[in-house]
Amino acid sequence: MTTTLQRLLHRQEGRLGLAMAVLLIALAFTAPGFFTAVNLASVVRGMGVLTIVSMGMLMVILTGGIDVSVGSMVAVISVVAARWGNTGAPAALVAPGALLLGAGLGFFNAVLIADLRIPPIVATLGTMGLYRGLLLQWTQGEWVTRLPHWLAAAGRPGRFLMDGSVWAAILVTALTAWFLRRTQAGRSLFRFGGSPIAALRVGIAERRVVYLTYSLMGVLAALGALFYAAQLGSVQGNAALGYELTVIAAVVLGGANIMGGEGSVTGTLLGVVLLGSIQSALILLHVPTFWQGVVTGAIVLLGVAAGAVRRRRPINLRALSGKGSAA
Amino acid sequence: MALRGVSCRLQAGEVLALLGHNGAGKSTLIKILAGVYRADGGEVRIGGEPLAGGVTASRAAGLAVIYQDLSLFPNLSVAENIAGDLAGRFGYSPAAARQHAATALRRLGMEEAADHWLELRLGDLPIAVQQQVAIARALARQARILILDEPTASLSVEETERLLQLVRQLAGQGYGIIFVSHRMAEVRSIADRFLVLRDGAVSLDGSAGACSDADLAHALFGEHAEKAADRSTATAAASGPVVLDVKGCSRAGEFDDITLQLHSGEVAVLTGLVGSGRSEFAQSLFGLRRFDRGEVRLAGKPLSAAHPRAALRSGLAYVPEDRLKEGLFPRFSVGANLASAILDRLARWGLLPQTTASATRLIEQHGIRCAGARAPLSSLSGGNQQKVLLAKWQNADPQVLLLDEPTAGVDVGAKAEIHERVRAWAAGNKAVLAISSDVDEVLDLADRVLVFHHGRLVFDHPRSGLTREQLVETMLTGAAPHQGAQA
Numbered sequence: 001m002t003t004t005l006q007r008l009l010h011r012q013e014g015r016l017g018l019a020m021a022v023l024l025i026a027l028a029f030t031a032p033g034f035f036t037a038v039n040l041a042s043v044v045r046g047m048g049v050l051t052i053v054s055m056g057m058l059m060v061i062l063t064g065g066i067d068v069s070v071g072s073m074v075a076v077i078s079v080v081a082a083r084w085g086n087t088g089a090p091a092a093l094v095a096p097g098a099l100l101l102g103a104g105l106g107f108f109n110a111v112l113i114a115d116l117r118i119p120p121i122v123a124t125l126g127t128m129g130l131y132r133g134l135l136l137q138w139t140q141g142e143w144v145t146r147l148p149h150w151l152a153a154a155g156r157p158g159r160f161l162m163d164g165s166v167w168a169a170i171l172v173t174a175l176t177a178w179f180l181r182r183t184q185a186g187r188s189l190f191r192f193g194g195s196p197i198a199a200l201r202v203g204i205a206e207r208r209v210v211y212l213t214y215s216l217m218g219v220l221a222a223l224g225a226l227f228y229a230a231q232l233g234s235v236q237g238n239a240a241l242g243y244e245l246t247v248i249a250a251v252v253l254g255g256a257n258i259m260g261g262e263g264s265v266t267g268t269l270l271g272v273v274l275l276g277s278i279q280s281a282l283i284l285l286h287v288p289t290f291w292q293g294v295v296t297g298a299i300v301l302l303g304v305a306a307g308a309v310r311r312r313r314p315i316n317l318r319a320l321s322g323k324g325s326a327a
Numbered sequence: 328m329a330l331r332g333v334s335c336r337l338q339a340g341e342v343l344a345l346l347g348h349n350g351a352g353k354s355t356l357i358k359i360l361a362g363v364y365r366a367d368g369g370e371v372r373i374g375g376e377p378l379a380g381g382v383t384a385s386r387a388a389g390l391a392v393i394y395q396d397l398s399l400f401p402n403l404s405v406a407e408n409i410a411g412d413l414a415g416r417f418g419y420s421p422a423a424a425r426q427h428a429a430t431a432l433r434r435l436g437m438e439e440a441a442d443h444w445l446e447l448r449l450g451d452l453p454i455a456v457q458q459q460v461a462i463a464r465a466l467a468r469q470a471r472i473l474i475l476d477e478p479t480a481s482l483s484v485e486e487t488e489r490l491l492q493l494v495r496q497l498a499g500q501g502y503g504i505i506f507v508s509h510r511m512a513e514v515r516s517i518a519d520r521f522l523v524l525r526d527g528a529v530s531l532d533g534s535a536g537a538c539s540d541a542d543l544a545h546a547l548f549g550e551h552a553e554k555a556a557d558r559s560t561a562t563a564a565a566s567g568p569v570v571l572d573v574k575g576c577s578r579a580g581e582f583d584d585i586t587l588q589l590h591s592g593e594v595a596v597l598t599g600l601v602g603s604g605r606s607e608f609a610q611s612l613f614g615l616r617r618f619d620r621g622e623v624r625l626a627g628k629p630l631s632a633a634h635p636r637a638a639l640r641s642g643l644a645y646v647p648e649d650r651l652k653e654g655l656f657p658r659f660s661v662g663a664n665l666a667s668a669i670l671d672r673l674a675r676w677g678l679l680p681q682t683t684a685s686a687t688r689l690i691e692q693h694g695i696r697c698a699g700a701r702a703p704l705s706s707l708s709g710g711n712q713q714k715v716l717l718a719k720w721q722n723a724d725p726q727v728l729l730l731d732e733p734t735a736g737v738d739v740g741a742k743a744e745i746h747e748r749v750r751a752w753a754a755g756n757k758a759v760l761a762i763s764s765d766v767d768e769v770l771d772l773a774d775r776v777l778v779f780h781h782g783r784l785v786f787d788h789p790r791s792g793l794t795r796e797q798l799v800e801t802m803l804t805g806a807a808p809h810q811g812a813q814a
Contacts, residue, residue: 187411187419194402201363201398202412203382261402 012255012307016270023277031284039284041161047276048165049224049231051269053243054250055176056220058268059213061251062180064193064260065113065120067214070221071243072131073105077225078235079135085148094148099222105131106218107211114210128244136237143236147229155230165227172220177265189213193260242293249296250275252303275299330355330527332369337472337503342494344518344535345507346547347738352527353507357474361385361392373472391465392474395736397457399464401450405440408449409464431467435459435493455486462493473497474505479513480736483600483764484802491517509739511543512767512795523547547739567591570758571643571727573612576621581607582782585621589727594750594759596769599779599802605762606648608779609729612760613645614638626726642726644668646716648735654716655704662686662700664715668723693718693748710734710741717745721752728752730761734768746772766798780805 009015027034034040053070060067081098085091105127112123154164180186192199192209200206229235254271256263275296282292330352337343347353358364360371362378362385371378373388399408407414410427414420425445432441437459449457458478465473475494479487494517498504508514514521521538523531523546531538531546571589576582582604589595599605610616612623614635623630625641635645647653655664666673666682673679686700695714697707704712713734720728733749734742749772753759763769769776776793778786778801785805801807 181421182419184412184415184417184419187407190403191400191411194400195398197396198398198400201361201382201392201394203386257402261400 013264013267013270016254016267016274020270020274020277023274023281027277027281027284031281033284034281037161039280041157043276043280045157045161045163045166045231046280047272048163048169049228050246050250050276051169051272052165052172052220052227053224053247054254054268054272055172055265056217057247057251058176058254058256058263058265059180059189060120060217061248061256061258062189062193062260062263063209063213064196065210065213066248066258067106067109067124067217068121068244068248069105069109069124069128069131070217070247071240072128072135073102073218073221074225074228074240074243075235075237076105076131076135077102077222078229078239079139079144079237081226082144082147082151082229082235085151086144086146091148091150095226098226099219102218102220102222102225103215104218106214106216106221109218110211110214113214114207132237139237141237143234145234147233151226151230152233153230154227155233163227163231165224165231168223168227172223173265173269180265185212190261193262195261245293245296245300246275249300249303252307253299255303255307257307258304271303330359330366333524333527333529334369335522335529335532337505339471339503340498340501341519342498342504342506342517343520343522344514345505345522345524346514346543347524351524351738353524354476355527356524357392357476357505357507360390360474386468386470389469389471390474391468391470391472392476393458393461393465393478395477395480397461399449399457399461401448403449404446405449405452405460406445408460410467413467427467428463431463432459434466435463436496437463454481455483455489458482458490459493462497470502472503472505474507476507477509477736478506479508479510484766484799485600487513509737509742510765510767511540511739521546567593567756570626571760572624572627574622574624576608576611576618576623578604578607578611578616578619580782582779585784587777587784587787589758589760591756591758592754593774594753594761594772595775595777596761596763596773597777597779598763598766598769598798600764603779604782605779606731609645609731609760609762612638613643613729615645639723639725643729644720644723644725644727645729646720646731646733648732650712650716655712655719657703657705659704660701661690661695661697661704661707661715664704665689665700665719665722668719689718689722693721694744708738708741710737710745713737713741713745714748717748725757727758727760730759732763732765733761733772734763734765742768743771766795766802769798770795778802778805 007014009018053074057067057070077098080101081094084097085094109120109124109127112118112127113120116123118126157163180189188199188204188209191202192204192206196206199209225240228240232239250271251263251268252258252271253275254263254267254269256267278295278299279292282295283289333352333356335343345353345356355364359366362380362382365380373390376388378384378388378390400411403411406421406425406428409431410424411419413427414424428445429441432438440456440459444452444456449460452460462473478490482490491513494504494506498519506514506517515535518535520534521531521543522529523543525546531542533542567590569588570591573585573587576585585608587595597605597609607616611618614637625643628641630641630643631637638645656667659667662683665686666679670679673682683700689695690697690700693714695707695718696711704715707715717730717733730749734745737745746768749759749761761772763772770790770793773790775789776786776798777784778798780802783805786801786807
């Protein structure tokens with residue numbers, strides 16, 4: 001007999017939903033400020049950027065890769081966009097330009113991985129230092145404290161107390177879900193991540209998959225960077241330091257297999273929401289900010305370990321089809 | 328140069344058996360046909376049309392390769408594995424994938440799979456089903472020519488029979504089939520024509536009826552033909568003193584009340600269908616699992632098989648089936664691999680001495696073909712890796728050697744050589760208990776044959792007089808053969 005609860009727990013999405021419920025109930029008792037409209041809205045606004053960047057990371061992890069340079073990419077693009085915008089260049093030029101720069105940074109990662117055959121973790125670790133170093137050299141530690149008015153406006157709460165990042169996140173999530181489920185290019189990420197050799201043998205070119213995925217990662221990091229700058233109101237060379245940890249944590253917590261081939265948009269979204277709620281709960285409960293890194297790190301490890309255990313269970317064919325002769 | 332001047336033809340409805348040693352050029356030929364490699368010269372025509380190079384062109388021309396590793400996507404559903412790329416050009420429609428997949432599975436006679444298994448994750452299914460999925464994938468693509476690369480290597484006897492039947496059925500429907508296998512009996516039962524490669528050239532191309540076993544052996548081995556000849560008349564079992572004495576060993580749900588004795592100088596081969604409990608039994612002997620009941624004595628002393636280390640110390644070594652994952656260190660040198668079972672004996676104060684000299688001696692003794700003790704293990708062919716694995720354990724000098732599938736994925740020549748060496752080693756007052764699902768291997772290697780059926784030892788008899796048919800019958804039904812073997 002499978003009860004509803006067992007069926008729910010069978011999927012990572014179900015387990016996350018349950019964890020969410022438990023967390024919310026606990027918060028209702030311990031952090032009275034949590035369930036006010038103003039606080040909830042600010043929690044949701046705080047998840048917008050993370051959602052956007054995590055969708056890119058989901059795609060990268062689906063291919064069996066990883067991109068630890070996202071924090072540096074977010075920093076580079078937020079500073080470039082703010083400075084460029086402050087020269088008086090129009091939004092219609094700066095925003096697409098920023099996205100293009102993101103695509104370029106991501107594409108550079110892809111070239112290192114697909115053409116120079118550097119493992120993703122090493123390639124992006126290199127560019128993580130490279131991008132950030134170039135940025136610090138350029139800014140010389142100077143802050144950009146004033147944003148162009150259109151960028152600042154994107155970070156201001158408007159309808160339903162939501163800002164631009166939330167609407168963009170909804171759009172990105174929907175597009176990613178469509179891309180991953182309903183296009184051959186999206187499916188090729190799963191195929192390549194599940195078995196690169198088998199993918200090669202059905203005519204999927206590794207290079208194309210890697211170019212596409214890491215470039216998309218760059219574009220989404222750039223989109224996230226615009227809203228990141230907009231929400232903070234000022235940016236500098238050390239912006240988004242360590243952000244890659246949060247992003248990877250959200251995707252892994254969302255049930256994506258770090259070895260590639262398995263993961264979902266729904267799971268990642270729930271991962272973002274759970275992680276975002278935990279982090280804002282930690283603030284409300286006056287837990288020192290240093291503990292946030294500890295909690296995020298622990299979540300990555302727990303997520304990966306839980307996934308490894310879950311994937312070990314075989315299924316019973318006979319039981320499923322209700323007849324004999326499984327083979 | 329891997330291949331020289333190879334020509335062959337395949338007709339619709341024909342099963343062509345492609346044979347040859349590892350390194351004879353089979354894989355190269357397959358990869359040229361599949362479009363993975365490009366030929367330096369020559370051409371391939373399908374239905375009269377010349378085949379352009381490249382994977383996509385080959386597939387479009389109706390050629391499908393079912394690789395030994397199947398090359399499927401374990402993380403995806405059965406439906407997407409079969410028909411993922413047919414479900415739309417740019418878009419992907421899961422419903423279309425399911426529909427194409429169901430059609431292909433029905434054509435294979437897999438109604439049940441078509442109805443219930445489409446949404447299952449492929450990696451959760453048994454290997455035999457995955458293989459059928461791979462064949463269904465080829466059919467869904469309108470393939471006319473199927474190339475099966477060692478399709479039976481990881482199948483049990485039952486599953487192999489079912490696969491051979493399926494291949495016959497497909498040939499009957501007009502598919503052209505190229506069937507690669509190391510197992511002669513299988514190939515005999517299915518092929519219309521043989522194509523044998525040796526050193527990259529065709530050494531035999533003829534219809535099955537016109538080729539005798541001697542012709543095949545000669546084409547495969549050249550001057551070594553006599554070595555591969557059948558051993559059905561050989562060996563009156565050497566029965567020295569009892570080395571391994573197993574009494575009433577059981578493990579719930581796996582095997583029950585196993586009693587057997589192994590004599591010094593003897594090679595016993597334990598066989599049975601997958602799931603008959605034979606591997607579990609061997610692993611329990613070595614301490615990888617535990618017996619619920621029963622007693623094991625090694626050279627008269629009770630064996631406390633609580634842990635592999637205890638078993639090793641008392642003179643029992645286990646050589647696992649998967650040499651690269653469980654048996655050897657692929658990134659290390661041949662020498663380091665040879666020494667790896669006796670490190671504690673070699674080490675002085677925790678430091679290892681130079682072992683190249685002794686490794687070179689072992690390489691010579693065991694006929695391992697490699698570029699020397701420093702050559703990386705991964706540079707060796709499968710057969711030579713297997714020899715390294717055996718040499719490594721024989722070097723540790725155990726009393727009893729447990730061999731799990733000692734020649735899985737090894738070509739015919741190396742197989743015969745390995746059998747020869749195992750027997751020679753056992754003759755020096757040692758004993759070998761091998762596990763094998765390859766019937767030819769059982770008959771070729773064994774002094775004594777043991778058959779497991781549903782967790783029971785149903786047959787324990789000297790090899791001499793036992794025919795292939797009797798053995799298969801016993802494995803399938805669990806009933807001991809009536810005559811012949813009792814001689």
